[in-house]
Amino acid sequence: MTAPAPTPLSERPGTGRETALVTGLDVRASNGDGTEAFWRSLLEGRGGIGPITRFDASGYPSRLAGEVTGDPDASLPGRLLPQTDRVTRLALVSAAEVLRDAGLDPAVMPEYGVGVVTANAAGGFEFGQRELENLWAKGPHHVSAYQSFAWFYAVNTGQISIRHGLRGPSGVLVTGQCGGLDAVGHARRMLRKGTQAVLTGAMESALCPWGHVAELTGARLTTADSAEGACLPFGEHASGHVAAEGGALLMLESAAAAGARGSTRSYGEVAGYAAAFDPRPGSGRPGGPARAARAALADAGIDPSAVGAVFAEGAAVPELDAQEAAAITEVFGPRGVPVTAVTSRTGRPGAGASALDLAAALLSVRDRLIPPTADVGRVPASYRIDLVTGAPRPLEGDAALVLARGHGGFNSAVVVRRDRTSR
Known part of the structure; x- marks a missing residue:
């Protein structure tokens, strides 16, 4: 009898050389809610930049933004709404779609087999602003107890983990715009240490007066009034970027683990x-x-x-x-x-x-x-x-x-x- 061929070293869990595959993906962006809607918009040259509608920005020097038009609240249980900022609601809706897209059921995975690593640069600014307003206008007894964590950079990782029972190694990266890549890089390290799958990526939403003022201090937001002339990367008349909300989450799996659970495709x-x-x-x-x-x-x-x-x-x-x-x-x-x-x-x-x-x-x-x-x-x-x-x-x-x-x-x-x- 011929002995079966040994598993290549690059595919053996824990060896540090697993192939890291993206088996699930979801996008929340101003030009498209959902992966394929976002992609069609990019290929067709459609953008999502326009006047800020989430608050009255008429008194600010920068009045344009890329707003996500979808309503995440409609897809979440009511009990979660008082304890979450908009950024976390976007992340929760996106995470559920990633799991569906990957065909990964956490209930049939090993208890500690799926981790969560996200990145965030602002935290729950809108939630924090509201509670500060309550503090100054009504007093400390009117500040939500959820403020203790709803503003925090790690809240997306925590809420995703709790909601879906993802008890594997987890973390959060705070490295500005690099965060979306750094989170994925850290997730890949986890695969190489033996974790089977990691839900990773980044989601942001800080389009409120407090968040907008904080970004204005960096002096890198455009003051253009026209969406067509606002964000001109590498253009001769570039004048700064446009604030936005959104991001993307993905499921990162080792090829061996994905194959073992019967996954047949990847991005x-x-x-x-x-x-x-x-x-x-x-x-x-x-x-x-x-x-x-x-x-x-x-x-x-x-x-x-x-x-x-x-x-x-x-x-x-x-x-x-x-x-x-x-x-x-x-x-x-x-x-x-x-x-x-x-x-x-x-x-x-x-x-x-x-x-x-x-x-x-x-x-x-x-x-x-x-x-x-x-x-x-x-x-x-x-x-x-x-x-x-x-x-x-x-x-x-x-x-x-x-x-x-x-x-x-x-x-x-x-x-x-x-x-x-x-x-």
């Missing part, structure tokens, strides 16, 4: 991840974005020539755009790879922005199409990048690179590619 593989801090100004050390990109490519085991598209942060701040363009050119050469910026359509929802970029990159390698950036006008020749605008462009190859930068020197990069496993 793709998280093949590489890396993070790097910006060096001290004047140090002469290499910049963080290029180092993160190169390290992620090395982690994936691929050369820059294998990347079919870069999903850029697209800060829409001239100084930051120039830095990111320089990093892309340093890694890929002048106009060496197609570049696109999803936030030109959605606005920038903190950590949720890089999660949206990651979702778009996965759909891009799935369908072999690069969604176009909004019309940003003339791109300065000094940037030397190949910005995709106008219409979708065919994706050459099986891989895409996602870049993110967070305020304070954070830089992260993720490589995704088509699922190469046979299950």
Whole structure:
């Protein structure tokens, strides 16, 4: 009798080299509630940026935002509403859809087999503002006891874990816009330590006066009045980004675990991840974005020539755009790879922005199409990048690179590619 072939080392749980597959995905964005609605909007060039409606913004210098139009309250039990901020309600609805999409029933998984890792940059700002108003207007006895956790960065992870009985290793990342990528990178580490599946990603919602004022202090929000001229990443007249809410959550599983439970499809593989801090100004050390990109490519085991598209942060701040363009050119050469910026359509929802970029990159390698950036006008020749605008462009190859930068020197990069496993 011929002995069965041994399981390849790369597929043995706990060896540190499992293939990390995305088996479930959900998007909440201003231009589409749900994965396929979001993707259709990107390919058709439809954006979701418009005047702020969640509060009266007429007295603020920045009056545009990317608002999620769906109502998460309708999909949740009434008992959860008094104890949750809007950001957590969005996360709970998204998490339920991810589990459904992945076909993963936590009840039939090992008790500690599924973890949760999310990222958040703002917490429950709207909940906190309301309770501060109660404190000052009515007194301390009118402040909700739920304020003790509803505002906290980790609340999405906690509420998702409780609602769905996900008792595996969990955590939260707070690294600004990088958070959506960092959460996925940390989830992949958990898979390599033996956890079978991790629900991960990022969701944000801080479109209230308190949250908006906090973001205005960064001096990176555009004051444009027209949605068409508001968010112009890499454009000659870029004047800042647009605040937004939303993000994406996904189910990350080792190929072995997904196969064992009978999963037959995936959106793709998280093949590489890396993070790097910006060096001290004047140090002469290499910049963080290029180092993160190169390290992620090395982690994936691929050369820059294998990347079919870069999903850029697209800060829409001239100084930051120039830095990111320089990093892309340093890694890929002048106009060496197609570049696109999803936030030109959605606005920038903190950590949720890089999660949206990651979702778009996965759909891009799935369908072999690069969604176009909004019309940003003339791109300065000094940037030397190949910005995709106008219409979708065919994706050459099986891989895409996602870049993110967070305020304070954070830089992260993720490589995704088509699922190469046979299950």
